Every structure is written in C-alpha cells, then in structure tokens.
Amino acid sequence: MNCSVLLSLMLILVQLWLCSPHMQNHSTQNTDRTFTAVRRVKRGWVWEPLFATEEQTSMVPVYIGQLKSDLDKQDGNLKYLLTGEGAGSIFIIDENNGKIYVTQKLDREKKAFYTLRAQAIKRSTQLPVEPESEFVIKVRDVNDHEPQFLDGPYVATVPEMSPEGTSVTQVTATDGDDPSYGNSARLLYSLIQGQPYFSVEPKTGVIRMASQMDRETKDQYLVIIQAKDMVGQTGAFSATTTVTINLSDINDNPPKFQQRLYYMNVSEEAPVGTTIGKVFAEDSDIGENAAMNYFIEGDSSDIFDIITDNKTQEGIILLKKRVDYEIKRRYSIEAKVVNRYIDERFLEEGPFEDKTIVKINVEDADEPPVFTLENYVMEIAEGAMGGSLVGVVTARDPDDDDCPVRYSIVHDMHLKRLFSINEHNGTIITTKPLDREIASWHNITVTATETKNPEKISEANVYIQVLDVNDHAPEFPKYYETFVCENAVSGQITQLEFSQQKVASGGKSSFLSTCQS
Structure with a gap:
C-alpha cells in the first residue's frame, strides 16, 4: 500500500513538472518532437x-x-x-x-x-x-463462403493410351473467406466421379490419368470434382464442377480387311478404266490415322489397278488392260492395304498393313466377228473378165460357239459396183473388166456379220490395185500430111523441114519452092 501511494505521488510530481513554466517554455519549441x-x-x-x-x-x-x-x-x-x-x-x-x-x-x-x-x-x-x-x-473471418469454380464446366483432351500419371488439366476453385486466417479458405479437392480412370491432386486440383485408356473402347469421360473448404473438416462448405475429358486418337490400330476373300466379275467387253469392284479395310482409328493406301501385288498389276477413295477409305479395283474370255477366264490377285501415316511406337506390335485375295472371273460376251487382218491389199490385172478372183477376206466369231458370219461389201452410191463378195466365204471377184487407165486403185469396205446376231458387225478395209497390161498400140497425137521432093536423096528428113517451112511460109507452096530451089 505504501508503494502504491509512493508511485502515485511520483506520477503527480511528474505531471506538475511537465506543467511548470520552465517545462512549458522548454517545450514550446519542441512540442512536435516531444509528442513524436x-x-x-x-x-x-x-x-x-x-x-x-x-x-x-x-x-x-x-x-x-x-x-x-x-x-x-x-x-x-x-x-x-x-x-x-x-x-x-x-x-x-x-x-x-x-x-x-x-x-x-x-x-x-x-x-x-x-x-x-x-x-x-x-x-x-x-x-x-x-x-x-x-x-x-x-x-x-468465419467460414461464410462456399467454394466456387468460376471457370467450370471444364473440357479437356488427352491422347489415348497416355501413361498413368499424365496431367490432363487443372481445376481451380476460389473461396471468398480469408486465406490468411484459419482453414476457411483452405480447399481440398476430391474425385466424386471418374474412378478408376482419373485421379486429382487434393491440394492443386490437377487431374491425372490413373490408367491407360483406349479411345476405341470409349472416347469420352465425365469427371466430377469436389472442392471443400476447411480442409474437408466437419462443417465445411463444398462445390462441384464437371470436367468432360475427350480421348484424342493415336494411330495404334492397323487396317484390317473385312473379308479374306473377295469375288468379282468383269465382262470381256469392258473398256479400260471400268470399275470392277471395291474392297474395304476397317481401321478403328479416325482422321488421318485411319487414312490408308491400297496396292495390287504381283504380275496382275499390269492388268488391274486399285485406287483409294479418300472419302470412304475403300479400295476401288479398276481395269487397266482389256481382258479376253477366250484367252484367260479367271484371275487371282492379292490386294494390300497400308496405313498412310504410321506411328513408330506401335510397330513392335506388328506391321500396319493387311492383305486379301480377290478372285476375278472374266465374263464371256457376244463379240463381233474378227477379221484376220485390219487392212487387206489385193491386186488384179486390168482387163480381167468379170467374175475374176481378186482375193479372199476371212473373219471368225471369237466366241466359243463360233457363230457363222456373213460377208458383204459397203458400196459407195456414187461409184458403180465393180466388185462382189461371196457372203459365205469372203471371196471377192470383179463384176466387169477394170481399166487401170481410168482408176489404178479401188478402196472398198467389207463387213462381217454374225448370222445369229446381226447387231454384231465388224469392218475391214480392202485396197485393190489394178495392174497394167499392154493393151494399147502407139498413136500419133494428130494426122500428118507430107511431101517428098522428086530429087530427094536417101535419109533426107522431109516432115521436119515441111513442118518448119509450113510454119514459116504457110503451106505447100512454100515447100514446092524449096524443092525447086
């Protein structure tokens, strides 16, 4: 108690000292410094x-x-x-x-x-x-705010078959509470939906692959992430967001033919470029990873060709060279398909290609007769009597039934008929004598028609040369009149002189004058 009284007296003395004139004068100039x-x-x-x-x-x-x-x-x-x-x-x-x-x-x-x-x-x-x-x-702060995913819902893409632990994306939630005090704003992330394929880091919200996944099995997953404040303790607020995760394709599947054996037909009448048929190899990948090229292996590549339809990824087999039923009736070709773009990571699993067999039957067609030659050249002497043999053309039906043919000559309506042909054997004869001096060559067209199918017609050109014979005596171009002087000597030219004199003097009188002289 005495100490307390003493302390109070000391404080009073200090205050009186501060309020004293001396202290006031001293502090007038230093008030700011003192209070500072x-x-x-x-x-x-x-x-x-x-x-x-x-x-x-x-x-x-x-x-x-x-x-x-x-x-x-x-x-x-x-x-x-x-x-x-x-x-x-x-x-x-x-x-x-x-x-x-x-x-x-x-x-x-x-x-x-x-x-x-x-x-x-x-x-x-x-x-x-x-x-x-x-x-x-x-x-x-008190925990009065729920976490919020301001950027959700999320969409992410990750390549299929990515190894476990691959980062997919990161989700972030915000909390309006004070992060510097307590646990109100301390968030904890957890996976509500998405096991066992994905995992999430509790503190960062980073989503990772939990296993390898094949896009061809399933290409999209819906993951639900929850964020809880207060580090997940009792009474914590929470919020969820969705993450749509798409698996992007990689080229991990080779193409496979749907059939190991294809059967096709082509007519022997089919022109070059005809589409014979299509083959198809299925690839489970998509986009450029499914792009493929087709090839024909072996000797048949000179008769058949194959191209790729880039829209449907089908192989279209085309006729590269005409086929003949009578020569070869069946072809067996080997078609190969190869991925256009190859991922070397998967080559150890085997080649990214496949093969199939295509059997092509050649169909017989009713073909027109075929001449032994496309063009015939024949000769006949001029003046030969009508009915004389000029030559023979031959055509036959290439089909198996070897249908008989009928021959005929296509006559030009502006020319007289000079030749005829035996419709059964193709023998060409003259119908009247020919004169080389009128025409030395004659060009005719011969047709061969199937007797069973008149629509099947073939043509051949026949060139006939008229050979010259000595059937004309020499002839002077005009009538000559001449005179001989009575005193002419042997070997003297008379007509030339006459002709010259006639030109110069105008006739007989001039010639006589010459003889008299």
Whole structure:
C-alpha cells in the first residue's frame, strides 16, 4: 500500500513538472518532437491486438477489447475517446474504462479492417494525458463462403493410351473467406466421379490419368470434382464442377480387311478404266490415322489397278488392260492395304498393313466377228473378165460357239459396183473388166456379220490395185500430111523441114519452092 501511494505521488510530481513554466517554455519549441517521441515509444498505451468477428448478431454490443493508459488509476479521473472509421456507430467505447464494443454485424469480405484513433484525457483539465494513437480493428473471418469454380464446366483432351500419371488439366476453385486466417479458405479437392480412370491432386486440383485408356473402347469421360473448404473438416462448405475429358486418337490400330476373300466379275467387253469392284479395310482409328493406301501385288498389276477413295477409305479395283474370255477366264490377285501415316511406337506390335485375295472371273460376251487382218491389199490385172478372183477376206466369231458370219461389201452410191463378195466365204471377184487407165486403185469396205446376231458387225478395209497390161498400140497425137521432093536423096528428113517451112511460109507452096530451089 505504501508503494502504491509512493508511485502515485511520483506520477503527480511528474505531471506538475511537465506543467511548470520552465517545462512549458522548454517545450514550446519542441512540442512536435516531444509528442513524436511519445508516439514512437507508446509507453503510455497498453492494449492487445483488437479483432471483431464477422457475421456476429447480438441484441447487445459485443465486447472486442480494451484500451488502457498506464496512467489510469481507475479512479474515474481519465476519460477515453474514440474517433475514426465506424467510431460511435459500429464501434463504441466505454469512456470510463476504455472497453470497446461492436454494435453491428460485420462482413470481412466487404471490409477487412477499420482504422481508428484513441485518446485519453483528464476529466478535470480536459487535457490529454496520452498523445492520440492510431490503431486497427481487424475483422476476423468465419467460414461464410462456399467454394466456387468460376471457370467450370471444364473440357479437356488427352491422347489415348497416355501413361498413368499424365496431367490432363487443372481445376481451380476460389473461396471468398480469408486465406490468411484459419482453414476457411483452405480447399481440398476430391474425385466424386471418374474412378478408376482419373485421379486429382487434393491440394492443386490437377487431374491425372490413373490408367491407360483406349479411345476405341470409349472416347469420352465425365469427371466430377469436389472442392471443400476447411480442409474437408466437419462443417465445411463444398462445390462441384464437371470436367468432360475427350480421348484424342493415336494411330495404334492397323487396317484390317473385312473379308479374306473377295469375288468379282468383269465382262470381256469392258473398256479400260471400268470399275470392277471395291474392297474395304476397317481401321478403328479416325482422321488421318485411319487414312490408308491400297496396292495390287504381283504380275496382275499390269492388268488391274486399285485406287483409294479418300472419302470412304475403300479400295476401288479398276481395269487397266482389256481382258479376253477366250484367252484367260479367271484371275487371282492379292490386294494390300497400308496405313498412310504410321506411328513408330506401335510397330513392335506388328506391321500396319493387311492383305486379301480377290478372285476375278472374266465374263464371256457376244463379240463381233474378227477379221484376220485390219487392212487387206489385193491386186488384179486390168482387163480381167468379170467374175475374176481378186482375193479372199476371212473373219471368225471369237466366241466359243463360233457363230457363222456373213460377208458383204459397203458400196459407195456414187461409184458403180465393180466388185462382189461371196457372203459365205469372203471371196471377192470383179463384176466387169477394170481399166487401170481410168482408176489404178479401188478402196472398198467389207463387213462381217454374225448370222445369229446381226447387231454384231465388224469392218475391214480392202485396197485393190489394178495392174497394167499392154493393151494399147502407139498413136500419133494428130494426122500428118507430107511431101517428098522428086530429087530427094536417101535419109533426107522431109516432115521436119515441111513442118518448119509450113510454119514459116504457110503451106505447100512454100515447100514446092524449096524443092525447086
């Protein structure tokens, strides 16, 4: 008790000393420096950090802490004042003891702290016993917000057959609570749907492959991820999001023919380029991984060809060279299919190709007769009597039944008929004598027609040369009249002279003059 009285007397002496004229004169020039020193040391104020818990509702003010000056003797001589953000409305202070109360419900997400100022004054003098001090009341967080996936729902793609542990994507949830206080904003991720194919890292939300998956078995998965705050403890809030995970294709499947043996037919009348049939190899991959090329192996590649339909991925077999039923009736070809783009990672499993056999039957067609030659050249002497043999043309039916043929000559309506042909054996004869001096060549067209099918007709060209014979005596181009002088000697040319003289003098009189001279 004596110590307490002594301490009080010492404090009173200090205050009197501070208020003395000498001290006042000394401090007139150094007021700011003195109070600055006091504010820096803050040896007069005593309080703990102040917190107000958000979301609290109460009919009466809620105590949050106390401001106290070490000069307070608790005798009612000091008065505490509070100014700043929310002072007098949100926060009130008991002026007698410095206890602070909150009167309203606070929301940390709207305002996380309040800055206020405290002052202690002496009631009797209304003078401050402590310099005004600034302090902060922090709003303490409670778990009043649910996690949110702001970017969901998610869509991700990962190559099929990716190894276990491959990262697929990352989901992120946000929580409006204070991450620096407690566990309200500490999130924990878990997999609600997607086992056993996927896993999620609890702290990061990174989704990973939990096993290798084949796109050809299933190409899309729906994964549900949950985020819980408070590290998943009791009373935690949670939210979920969906992640659609698509498996992209890789070339891990070779093409396979649907049939090991194909049967096709082609007519011997079919022109080059005719489509004979189609083969198809199935590839479980998609896009360019399913693109393939077809080939024909062996000697048959010079008769048949195969191309790829890039839309349907079918192999189209085409006729590259005409076929003949009478020469060869059946072909067996080997078709091969190869992936256009090959993933070398899977070559160890075997070649990315397949083969099949295609048997092609040549169908017999009713073909027109075939001449032994496309063009015939014959000769006959001029002047030969009508009915003389010129030559023989021959045509036969190439079909198995070897149908008889009928021959005929296509006559030009502008020319006289000079030749005839035996319709049964193709013998060509003249119908009247030919004169080389009128025409030395004759070109005729001979047809051969099947007797059973008159529509099957073939043609051949016959070129007939008329050979010259000595059937004309020499002839002078005109009639000559000449005279011989009576005294002409042997070997004398008369007609030339006559002709020359006749030209010069105009006739017989001139010639006679020549003889007389």
